[in-house]
Amino acid sequence: METKKAHFKKLLVTIAILVAINFIGHFFFKRLDLTGDQRYTLSETSLNIIKEVKEPLYVDVFLEGNFPGEFRKLQTETRQLLEEFKAYNSNIVFDFVNPLEEGNEAETMQQFLDRGLTPLNVTVDDKGKQTQEVVFPWAVVTYGNKSTKVPLLKNMMGASTAEKVVSSVQHLEYAFANGFNTVSKAKEKKVAIIKGNGEMHELQIADFLKSVRENYYIGPFTLDSVAKSPQNTIKELKKYDLAIIAKPTESFSDEEKQVLDQFIIHGGKTLWLIDQVAMEMDSLYTETGSNLAYPRDLGLNDMFFKYGIRIKPDLIKDLQASPIALATGKQGTATQYTQFPWLYSPAVYAETKHPIVSNLDVLKFEFTNPIEVLKNDIKKTILLQSSKYSKAVGTPIEVSLDMVGQQPDPAEFAQNQGGIPLAVLLEGNFHSMYENRVLPFDDSTFSPKGKNTKMIVISDGDVVKNQLDKDFQPLELGFDKWTNKMYANKEFMMNCVNYLLDDNGLINIRNKEVDLPLLDKEKVYENYTSSQIITVGLPIVILSLFGIAFTFMRKRKYSK
Numbered sequence: 001m002e003t004k005k006a007h008f009k010k011l012l013v014t015i016a017i018l019v020a021i022n023f024i025g026h027f028f029f030k031r032l033d034l035t036g037d038q039r040y041t042l043s044e045t046s047l048n049i050i051k052e053v054k055e056p057l058y059v060d061v062f063l064e065g066n067f068p069g070e071f072r073k074l075q076t077e078t079r080q081l082l083e084e085f086k087a088y089n090s091n092i093v094f095d096f097v098n099p100l101e102e103g104n105e106a107e108t109m110q111q112f113l114d115r116g117l118t119p120l121n122v123t124v125d126d127k128g129k130q131t132q133e134v135v136f137p138w139a140v141v142t143y144g145n146k147s148t149k150v151p152l153l154k155n156m157m158g159a160s161t162a163e164k165v166v167s168s169v170q171h172l173e174y175a176f177a178n179g180f181n182t183v184s185k186a187k188e189k190k191v192a193i194i195k196g197n198g199e200m201h202e203l204q205i206a207d208f209l210k211s212v213r214e215n216y217y218i219g220p221f222t223l224d225s226v227a228k229s230p231q232n233t234i235k236e237l238k239k240y241d242l243a244i245i246a247k248p249t250e251s252f253s254d255e256e257k258q259v260l261d262q263f264i265i266h267g268g269k270t271l272w273l274i275d276q277v278a279m280e281m282d283s284l285y286t287e288t289g290s291n292l293a294y295p296r297d298l299g300l301n302d303m304f305f306k307y308g309i310r311i312k313p314d315l316i317k318d319l320q321a322s323p324i325a326l327a328t329g330k331q332g333t334a335t336q337y338t339q340f341p342w343l344y345s346p347a348v349y350a351e352t353k354h355p356i357v358s359n360l361d362v363l364k365f366e367f368t369n370p371i372e373v374l375k376n377d378i379k380k381t382i383l384l385q386s387s388k389y390s391k392a393v394g395t396p397i398e399v400s401l402d403m404v405g406q407q408p409d410p411a412e413f414a415q416n417q418g419g420i421p422l423a424v425l426l427e428g429n430f431h432s433m434y435e436n437r438v439l440p441f442d443d444s445t446f447s448p449k450g451k452n453t454k455m456i457v458i459s460d461g462d463v464v465k466n467q468l469d470k471d472f473q474p475l476e477l478g479f480d481k482w483t484n485k486m487y488a489n490k491e492f493m494m495n496c497v498n499y500l501l502d503d504n505g506l507i508n509i510r511n512k513e514v515d516l517p518l519l520d521k522e523k524v525y526e527n528y529t530s531s532q533i534i535t536v537g538l539p540i541v542i543l544s545l546f547g548i549a550f551t552f553m554r555k556r557k558y559s560k
Helices: 002-027 044-050 071-090 105-114 161-184 202-213 231-236 254-265 301-308 403-407 410-414 489-501 508-511 519-527 528-558
Strands: 057-061 092-096 120-126 131-136 138-143 145-150 190-195 218-224 242-246 271-275 291-296 309-311 313-316 321-331 334-348 371-373 378-383 390-394 397-399 422-432 448-459
Touching: 002 242, 044 071, 044 161, 044 508, 057 071, 057 161, 071 092, 105 231, 138 161, 145 271, 161 508, 202 218, 202 489, 218 397, 231 254, 242 254, 242 489, 254 271, 254 301, 254 448, 271 489, 291 313, 301 309, 321 403, 334 403, 371 422, 397 403, 489 508
Parallel strands: 057 092, 190 218, 190 242, 242 271, 271 448, 313 334
Antiparallel strands: 057 138, 120 131, 138 145, 291 397, 309 371, 313 390, 321 334, 378 422, 422 448
């Protein structure tokens, strides 16, 4: 009888302790992340974003169905990350959906394509038996009447699926945090697209503008009004947070430069995409197949010099080049195209860990120029540079398509140092280019030294240029319809904008490093039986032995 009372007391004490722990846990919330890389520990920025979510935020993940193990790993990591978000805010509601489970497959795929959610055809290999499956590595985030798409699989040219998955898992928190921020936060910052000096047409940068518009107010701002009322032009431009100058082709007047200079000095951010050499790829598709590349004087040299850089009027040739497609014959009525490396189109890989370019795939540049970094008190970070097998070629120079048939001499490139800067971030308190100089026009608000600000200078305007389809509709930025390759230009450009305007540090999540172990398929197939024994049989054996030992100990204890 005493034994029963003692057991009953122990039971009551245990229940009381559990109730107390649950009661305390209601007020003190803590989750433990035991992974070595802390991949499930959300950053303060992510937590601050989801704290503002006061209503249900729906996440539809289309990563569901029959697909290879690598995608299973991506699915698992996505689910676990979303569970972390939900643990901190129950308004995060997510669901994994197989788009092809019901309905017409062709119709469903077309609907996804229309929404910009491009599916992937993947090969499922099961012990040598291969089947083709369609995967939708996308999620759609909806909050109220706003929604946005979230890419789950990063494009990496030439990488294996396993490598893409590792890179994608590293990118997941930023992708979802950015999506949540897009739909839950009202637009605040304003972006000015500078016009009036022969900048690119809206159709040529349409996809970029569409992406920027998701998070920021955006509008054209012409400098033509400077001639009539420069003071008013400065006043209006200061209402914007960022000015984008996309490939101007006409020289800036001193009055226009003063307007831009004072915008910068008063804290405005700028994104410069400058071609210092006049040369277009379209100008080569003629009967002669050649054209003259010559320096372009935009009147910006003194401004950039004051800020701490110089864009040289040279062209960069790089053995690490992107291909171009040229017609080489006909097969019936169809034109045959062959791809050739084009040395004036460097394939650029990021070599730094800065959040703008961290975990970024290859970018395509075209007729780009060298940037020389000068010494002053402005902090400068080289974001992108050419490969070590590159060199600068002086202009004017004739550029001809015939060069695709010429075999370049590696020794000629190796003797150059390479690593020529192509994109530079400048941060600090800039000095006005008109400091201690006569002003082009009177300005009562003129300041010779400015507030802390930042700018990005890219020596190629075509980085932001999207191609057009046969109906003259803009294609996605970074997609080359002639070679059917997808470059990371869009991600890079959006990272630039987000970094310049990001006050909450969202872009810094991109620096998160994830060490994701994956099985070696070939080794698994070679040792398929032993792998099954280790992964399935061994746990069962251990569990059985534990059960037998536990039963034996209980019998021995209570048989006395």
